[in-house]
Amino acid sequence: MTSGNPYRLLLRFSMPLVLGNLCQQLYTFVDTIIVGQKLGMHALAALGATEWLCFLMFGFIQGMTQGLSIPVAQYFGEGNQEMEQQAIFHAVLVSMGAAFVFSVAGQLLLSPLLRLLRTPDELFAMSYLYLRLLYLGVPVAFAYNMAAAILRAFGNSKAPLCAVVLASFCNIVLDMFFVLAFDMGIRGAAYGTLLSQVCAGVYCLIALRRIGYAKVERGNRTWKWGMFTEQIRISVPMGFQSVITAIGGLAVQSVANGFGVLFLAGYTAANKLYGLLEIAASSYGYGISTYTAQNIGAGKQERIRAGIVAALQIGVTTAAVMSVIMFACGKPILGLFLRESQVESGAAIAVGYQFLCILGIFFPLLYALYILRACIQGMGNGFLPMLSSFLQVLMRVLCAFVVTGIVGDAGIFWGEIMAWMSADIFLVIVLRRLWRKGEVFHLSHGISIK
Numbered sequence: 001m002t003s004g005n006p007y008r009l010l011l012r013f014s015m016p017l018v019l020g021n022l023c024q025q026l027y028t029f030v031d032t033i034i035v036g037q038k039l040g041m042h043a044l045a046a047l048g049a050t051e052w053l054c055f056l057m058f059g060f061i062q063g064m065t066q067g068l069s070i071p072v073a074q075y076f077g078e079g080n081q082e083m084e085q086q087a088i089f090h091a092v093l094v095s096m097g098a099a100f101v102f103s104v105a106g107q108l109l110l111s112p113l114l115r116l117l118r119t120p121d122e123l124f125a126m127s128y129l130y131l132r133l134l135y136l137g138v139p140v141a142f143a144y145n146m147a148a149a150i151l152r153a154f155g156n157s158k159a160p161l162c163a164v165v166l167a168s169f170c171n172i173v174l175d176m177f178f179v180l181a182f183d184m185g186i187r188g189a190a191y192g193t194l195l196s197q198v199c200a201g202v203y204c205l206i207a208l209r210r211i212g213y214a215k216v217e218r219g220n221r222t223w224k225w226g227m228f229t230e231q232i233r234i235s236v237p238m239g240f241q242s243v244i245t246a247i248g249g250l251a252v253q254s255v256a257n258g259f260g261v262l263f264l265a266g267y268t269a270a271n272k273l274y275g276l277l278e279i280a281a282s283s284y285g286y287g288i289s290t291y292t293a294q295n296i297g298a299g300k301q302e303r304i305r306a307g308i309v310a311a312l313q314i315g316v317t318t319a320a321v322m323s324v325i326m327f328a329c330g331k332p333i334l335g336l337f338l339r340e341s342q343v344e345s346g347a348a349i350a351v352g353y354q355f356l357c358i359l360g361i362f363f364p365l366l367y368a369l370y371i372l373r374a375c376i377q378g379m380g381n382g383f384l385p386m387l388s389s390f391l392q393v394l395m396r397v398l399c400a401f402v403v404t405g406i407v408g409d410a411g412i413f414w415g416e417i418m419a420w421m422s423a424d425i426f427l428v429i430v431l432r433r434l435w436r437k438g439e440v441f442h443l444s445h446g447i448s449i450k
Helices: 006-041 041-049 050-076 082-118 122-135 140-155 158-181 186-209 225-257 261-277 279-297 302-335 345-378 383-407 410-436
Strands: none
Touching: 006 158, 006 186, 006 261, 006 279, 006 302, 041 050, 041 122, 041 186, 041 225, 041 261, 050 082, 050 122, 050 140, 050 279, 050 345, 082 122, 082 140, 082 225, 122 186, 122 261, 122 345, 122 383, 140 158, 140 186, 140 279, 158 186, 225 261, 225 383, 225 410, 261 279, 261 302, 261 345, 279 302, 279 345, 302 345, 345 383, 345 410, 383 410
């Protein structure tokens, strides 16, 4: 990514990620359809009650592993193979330690968290069982995300795509067996997700082993406190960025749970479509993060401005297309999640469609947010993007607890828009100041390897 047209480079890198993330979201989409059609509205609402607790755990994993891969991308762009291998070695060790800690914490804290969120009694057992099984797969999630992040750091987005396509196919087939054929209920949906993640992780690890320069030589398998602290400095704020977002989401979830099963069912269905339509944004974010890191490593900082402009233009255009899909196809898609025979389905769909219409009007703000935040992260700064997540949390919580008292349950929907808007404004100011002060740097300028 250190030479050539930024538009073509970003599109070529991001499109496999878009397809991969599309497949990943597609199998959660199919999960939800199968659960809603086979098990009914209460099971669908139970999945919705787990939404932010899933994001809390797996969002942290994704953010942290992406942060651990940034030094790998920078040293790869510089052509410094020794430092690149040391960065890989430390990334693997850190992710293994984090996997153990979060596996234990997830099992211990799950029940208190569901109670704290005021999960309705009729949904508690299903939500608890589903999350407990998913949390057992935390080590697998770390292994898959770490391997995929390192592959992307080398500019390889095709192998993660193939891994996700494989996982998606496996998940859909396993859901059909476990939920539809074997009638295992919500437990079957969790088993399908777990086993599909195992398939994706194995595929990415095999792909890494085939890359010669990804193999860490014996001489580079030594502990370096300087490398460790530098990776922690970047990765932990990126992980906690998701945690901060999730805390706000959990606060919102506690309010949403109070609006009843119908609201939760419609809100859950809309969120699944929302997740499907925002995947290109996260893919463009990975693209501009890798682009920025490699160009800093190569000493070509002047290319970063052109990359930001290209990514924003691509992102805003994509967001406009997604908004049209929300307006035109939102209702029929939401109908896929609910049984036609259920009288309450119409009310739940109306809730979900209202949410989609509000999102659709402002969707370009979300795409800009992903791109701006990822660019700053690619510069090696994980703290300021984390602050932008904190702003998002404040706006979501404010709208959930205050605005809902004025406009009703729609206040939760408007909280999402206000979160995007406040974070965008903050990140634009930050990016301009960083650039004006010349605080765009390579890791080796401040790292002490001992």
